[in-house]
Amino acid sequence: MTEGVFHMTKINVVIVGYGGMGSYHGNTIIPAQNDKLTVTGAYDVLPERIEAAKEAGLETYESFEAVLADEKVEVVLIATPNDSHKDLAIAALRAGKHVVCEKPVTMKVQELDEILAVAKETGKTFMVHQNRRWDPDFLMVREMYQAKPIGDIFQIESRVQGANGIPGDWRHLKEHGGGMLLDWGVHLLDQLLWLVDSPIQSFNVDFSYVLGDPVDDGFFTYITFENGVRAIVEVGTSNYTKLPRWYVKGMEGTAKIDDWDCQGEMIRATNAENVSAPKAIQAGVGLTKTMAPPSEEAMESIPLPEGHADFVPFYENLYEVIREGKEPIVKNAEVRQVLALIDEMFAVAGR
Amino acid sequence: MTEGVFHMTKINVVIVGYGGMGSYHGNTIIPAQNDKLTVTGAYDVLPERIEAAKEAGLETYESFEAVLADEKVEVVLIATPNDSHKDLAIAALRAGKHVVCEKPVTMKVQELDEILAVAKETGKTFMVHQNRRWDPDFLMVREMYQAKPIGDIFQIESRVQGANGIPGDWRHLKEHGGGMLLDWGVHLLDQLLWLVDSPIQSFNVDFSYVLGDPVDDGFFTYITFENGVRAIVEVGTSNYTKLPRWYVKGMEGTAKIDDWDCQGEMIRATNAENVSAPKAIQAGVGLTKTMAPPSEEAMESIPLPEGHADFVPFYENLYEVIREGKEPIVKNAEVRQVLALIDEMFAVAGR
Numbered sequence: 001m002t003e004g005v006f007h008m009t010k011i012n013v014v015i016v017g018y019g020g021m022g023s024y025h026g027n028t029i030i031p032a033q034n035d036k037l038t039v040t041g042a043y044d045v046l047p048e049r050i051e052a053a054k055e056a057g058l059e060t061y062e063s064f065e066a067v068l069a070d071e072k073v074e075v076v077l078i079a080t081p082n083d084s085h086k087d088l089a090i091a092a093l094r095a096g097k098h099v100v101c102e103k104p105v106t107m108k109v110q111e112l113d114e115i116l117a118v119a120k121e122t123g124k125t126f127m128v129h130q131n132r133r134w135d136p137d138f139l140m141v142r143e144m145y146q147a148k149p150i151g152d153i154f155q156i157e158s159r160v161q162g163a164n165g166i167p168g169d170w171r172h173l174k175e176h177g178g179g180m181l182l183d184w185g186v187h188l189l190d191q192l193l194w195l196v197d198s199p200i201q202s203f204n205v206d207f208s209y210v211l212g213d214p215v216d217d218g219f220f221t222y223i224t225f226e227n228g229v230r231a232i233v234e235v236g237t238s239n240y241t242k243l244p245r246w247y248v249k250g251m252e253g254t255a256k257i258d259d260w261d262c263q264g265e266m267i268r269a270t271n272a273e274n275v276s277a278p279k280a281i282q283a284g285v286g287l288t289k290t291m292a293p294p295s296e297e298a299m300e301s302i303p304l305p306e307g308h309a310d311f312v313p314f315y316e317n318l319y320e321v322i323r324e325g326k327e328p329i330v331k332n333a334e335v336r337q338v339l340a341l342i343d344e345m346f347a348v349a350g351r
Numbered sequence: 352m353t354e355g356v357f358h359m360t361k362i363n364v365v366i367v368g369y370g371g372m373g374s375y376h377g378n379t380i381i382p383a384q385n386d387k388l389t390v391t392g393a394y395d396v397l398p399e400r401i402e403a404a405k406e407a408g409l410e411t412y413e414s415f416e417a418v419l420a421d422e423k424v425e426v427v428l429i430a431t432p433n434d435s436h437k438d439l440a441i442a443a444l445r446a447g448k449h450v451v452c453e454k455p456v457t458m459k460v461q462e463l464d465e466i467l468a469v470a471k472e473t474g475k476t477f478m479v480h481q482n483r484r485w486d487p488d489f490l491m492v493r494e495m496y497q498a499k500p501i502g503d504i505f506q507i508e509s510r511v512q513g514a515n516g517i518p519g520d521w522r523h524l525k526e527h528g529g530g531m532l533l534d535w536g537v538h539l540l541d542q543l544l545w546l547v548d549s550p551i552q553s554f555n556v557d558f559s560y561v562l563g564d565p566v567d568d569g570f571f572t573y574i575t576f577e578n579g580v581r582a583i584v585e586v587g588t589s590n591y592t593k594l595p596r597w598y599v600k601g602m603e604g605t606a607k608i609d610d611w612d613c614q615g616e617m618i619r620a621t622n623a624e625n626v627s628a629p630k631a632i633q634a635g636v637g638l639t640k641t642m643a644p645p646s647e648e649a650m651e652s653i654p655l656p657e658g659h660a661d662f663v664p665f666y667e668n669l670y671e672v673i674r675e676g677k678e679p680i681v682k683n684a685e686v687r688q689v690l691a692l693i694d695e696m697f698a699v700a701g702r
Contacts, residue, residue, distance in 0.1 A: 135635025
């Protein structure tokens with residue numbers, strides 16, 4: 001195998017922004033997903049992060065321009081604060097690099113459109129790291145939605161509730177694109193819109209500003225889709241007790257997934273004949289048959305889906321897109337749709 | 352004590368509609384709440400229910416008119432299907448009786464207004480049995496809202512989820528005012544509006560018709576109030592796995608009450624200094640500090656409120672209103688406000 005062929009096969013990646021996410025890409029995500037990508041170097045504006053990159057055995061650069069000037073670099077991975085994504089992405093594309101960008105891709109749709117125009121013009125790949133499409137809990141819900149073990153799903157509740165506030169870095173600053181809608185909301189909305197794949201009919205959104213940060217520390221949104229699905233998406237950072245990560249209601253049953261550990265339950269109607277009527281229970285100061293536990297033969301517990309992806313990992317897909325001309329799993333039109341929704345959400349809230 | 356004074360003190364009640372609720376009033380609710388009310392008789396259109404009333408030791412009547420003609424009857428308790436409340440209530444008021452009416456008071460605000468006009472004209476008491484203001488689980492939330500152990504409450508989620516469908520009686524018939532918004536929704540909205548006591552800013556509502564009944568078998572509504580409180584009210588009758596009865600978020604903590612048994616938890620921030628930073632956890636395919644469990648010193652569990660009413664029981668209040676001119680706890684203006692909201696909810700949904 002000649003050096004030329006080797007270069008055609010392996011893809012060299014340089015990480016720009018070697019902070020928490022950037023180093024996680026280099027140390028964990030990329031090595032775990034694809035041996036055809038090599039993280040060769042990193043650049044950061046902070047000297048201590050350059051030092052960390054050196055300690056990780058990476059080549060480091062004196063400037064972003066130096067990264068772009070390095071001919072062996074095929075992919076620039078952008079993991080900087082959100083307000084810098086646009087300029088860095090456009091410069092990298094113009095320098096002939098493919099670009100992987102952390103989420104949220106930009107702070108406004110307008111910025112994304114500028115990037116996409118340059119990607120089109122240069123013919124280079126631009127892919128956004130919406131990695132939570134590969135979350136096992138989400139994939140369980142996706143399998144329920146598609147295989148219908150509890151019938152057609154018409155209500156989806158997706159919550160991520162923490163109690164640590166907003167992380168004490170740029171994510172709590174407005175000028176860097178902080179706040180929970182852009183940080184976690186972009187994941188949950190990306191999952192939802194990809195799953196339901198129907199135009200949005202209406203939405204409500206309310207933001208929380210309970211912790212005194214200049215950006216939202218959480219939000220609640222209720223979304224209805226033209227296909228009849230309704231959804232709650234909620235993120236909180238001052239929720240000391242939590243609701244399940246997912247609650248899903250289908251025409252023939254319901255399911256919940258408690259947390260990242262993917263524990264939960266899925267129960268469906270048996271539609272058995274001659275089911276004995278439920279016995280009234282005391283409910284507060286009243287009696288209820290309607291809300292009493294159903295008789296045992298009326299329902300059955302079935303195993304939750306396994307949550308395996310029936311599509312390749314993000315970085316394997318990146319390789320396929322660049323080398324083999326395959327379709328990206330995370331399509332830019334989808335990323336744009338989520339960001340347009342986020343734009344609208346801020347607009348209706350006057351933010 | 353002369354017979355005249357005795358009559359001035361004790362109040363004789365006749366139950367019209369001696370079905371599930373009517374007999375529950377006679378056998379359980381009234382005897383438990385006040386020894387100054389005496390259920391003396393009952394009337395029902397069904398011979399078998401007349402028989403049941405006789406077996407319970409009650410005087411029975413041959414017609415509704417016969418009840419109204421009986422001078423010893425001071426209060427008529429209406430526990431018939433919803434579509435008959437208006438005519439029965441107006442006739443009873445015009446006959447000089449006080450009236451207690453089961454919920455939902457009527458199917459439309461217009462009908463209620465007709466009743467209230469006659470109550471005003473006759474000077475007789477008309478009170479609606481919104482008994483779930485006395486539910487211990489609700490009273491726990493009310494105490495949280497008022498005493499603020501977790502700070503000002505800004506998010507209230509109130510859910511009643513069953514899996515038995517709509518009861519197989521008139522409650523699943525549209526012409527009798529069936530459906531879950533009128534049956535259970537009226538309770539949950541009455542609790543919420545009484546608690547928050549602020550004008551509604553906006554609401555969304557979606558109904559479920561998954562079980563094939565001609566009326567809604569559940570609904571989801573998201574309501575925002577002018578004072579900043581936001582609320583979810585949800586009723587389901589095909590929920591095989593459930594979310595907590597209450598989830599409440601305050602400025603300094605969160606609480607949940609799981610079920611009618613009033614178990615749950617309330618946790619608040621300690622705002623302790625020098626709290627150690629949370630450690631990142633694996634969440635799906637990513638890491639998160641934001642959503643990691645807070646360090647132990649950052650929060651504390653506190654006991655849930657006891658859920659005792661600081662106001663008298665419904666029928667004790669009825670006695671006070673009739674005999675002592677006191678204010679009703681369930682005010683007709685409040686009942687009207689809830690029904691107006693329900694009217695609007697059906698209107699926006701085109702139902």
